[in-house]
Amino acid sequence: MQNSKIFVEGDLEGDPEMAVITAQARESSSEDTGYSFVHGRITRTAKDVFLGRAWKSSPRVVYSYTEMDEIVHPGGWSSNRQPERAE
Template sequence: MLILFRFQPSSKVQNFCYTSQGVPFSVQTFFVQDTLYLHHGKQYLRDCYIEGSVDFIFGNSTALLEHCHIHCKSQGFITAQSRKSSQDSTGYVFLRCIITGNGGTSYAYLGRPWGPFGRVVFAYTWMDACIKPVGWHNWDKSENERSACFYEYRCSGPGCCLTNRATWSRELLDEEAEQFISHLFVDPDPSCPWLAQKMAIRVPHSA
C-alpha cells in the first residue's frame, strides 16, 4: 500500500498516519466517524483500506485516492468535502476504487457537502448495493444543490444507479473527466513535479 502527502505547514490528518516529507506508508484505517481528515495541501493515496460510517473522508484538500478499498460499516456518508469557493481547486477523486458494505442494501451516501462548493468525483469505481440509489445528500440545505460538484464517471456495480441519482449530481462527459482521472489532478505542474518524483523512489526491501 502507498500513501503520499504534500502538505502545507498547517496540514492535518486526523486518526491517520502521515508525514510532511512524502514518505510512503502502508495504511489501514478503522473508525466510525471522521476517519480520514484530508484538509490542506495535496495527497495521493493508493492501495489503502479505509472504513467508517459518517463523513469518514472529510476536509478541503486536493486528494486523489487510487485503487483504494472503501468500506461502509453502517448508515452514513463516505465523504464530506468542504470546498469554499468555485475558484478553489480542491476536491476528492476516487479513481479505480472499490466500495463495499456490511451486506445490507441502500444505507450509505457517496457524500454530502461540508462546504457549499464541495467537490467529489468517483471514476471507474465499483459500488456495492450499500450505496443509496440517490447517491448524494445536500446536508438538508437546498442551496447546496446549486453549488456542490458531485460527479461520477464510468462506475459500475449494484450501487451504481445513475437513473435514480440526485438530479443535481451528474455523470461526467469524457472531455470533462480528463482533468480528474490522472495524477495531474494532484501534480499539475510539470516544471516542479512532486508526486512523479516520489513514485520514482525505490524503497529497499529491508525498509
C-alpha cells in the same frame, strides 16, 4: 486516491443502516480542491450509502472506475440538511 478499498459501516445521524463516504469542504467553485477516487472498490455493512455530503457550499468529489455494488443511496449525494446545497 488510487486502488482504494473503502469499507463503509453505517451510522449516519444515528441511523445504523445509513452512511456517508465523504464530506468535502470546498467553499467556492474557483477553489482547486476536491477528492478523487480512481480504480477503487466500495463495500459496506450499511443498507444505504451516500457518496458524499455537502459540508460546505461547493464540494467536489469524483469516483472514476470505482466498483460499487448496489450500495449507493438513490439520491447519491446528501445535501446535509442544507436545501441550497441540493444541486
